[in-house]
Amino acid sequence: MIKNPSLFLIPFADNTEDQLLWSAFQQGDSKAFEKLYKRYVRVLYSYGYKILPDASVIEDLIQDLFIDLWQSRERLSEAVSPKYYLFRSLRRRIYKAEKRHINRFRELDSEDSDILPPTVPIEYEIIQQEGETQQRKDLEFHLKSLPLRQYEALTLRYYQDLSYAEIADILLINEQSVRNLIQRAVLKLKHLALALSLFLFLFLL
Known part of the structure; x- marks a missing residue:
């Protein structure tokens, strides 16, 4: 079992290097494939577990994803963004898993769900000022309310x-729905009087 999934979420990955690794893996380079796996297995687990909090199911889905990738590598197209491809593929598998276990897992489409994500990827240099520790705790607390x-x-x-x-x-969903989700999240954080500079959300201005 992967422990402390939030500790392994990475903010960004070098897409150019990812594309080189992807191309090499498609040509049968097992080391490139292993590097892609090690780069993304934990971040995928953390992402998946927040959606479907069943560790064994998420681990199986990720393992199956990478097994299928290797077996079908010659038929795969050149991924514009390997990271996007991996996240999308895992999300599709989670959708299918939820349909198979509909009585066990919650519906994803409820905007008013009271079930909160278990952890928040707080570990990256979100705050660069005095009081960083408390502000991170505040950010985690408020993000969990979304x-x-x-x-x-x-x-x-x-x-x-x-x-x-x-x-x-x-x-x-469509792009406008994505924008709406993010805007509502920002408004809710502001409404909760989150004591941060909120530089994370300046792209929305």
Whole structure:
């Protein structure tokens, strides 16, 4: 089992290097494939677990994803963004898993869900000023108050640097819905009087 998933979320990854690794892996380079796996297994687990908090299911889905990738590598197209491809593929598998276990897992489309993500990817240099520790705690507390879909859209946009179009494809909604989710999340954080500079959200201005 992967422990402390939030500790392994990475803010961005070098897409150029990812593309080189992806191309090499498609040509049968097992070391390139292993490097991609090690780079993304923990961040995918953390992302998946927040959506579907069943460790064994998420681990199986990720393992199956990478097994299928290796077995079908020669048929794969050149991924514009390997990270986007991996997130989208895992999200699709989670959708299918939820349909198979509909009595066990909550519906994803409820904006008013009271179920909160278990952890928040706080570990990156979010705050560079005095009082950093307390502000991080405040940020974690307020982010946990967001509905899951708002939280998911926000973290994919600002922690994984995915485009609105990519997020829309992952969440199976349109781009405007993604923007609405993020804007509502920001408004809610402001409404909660989050004591931060909120530089994370300046791109929305």
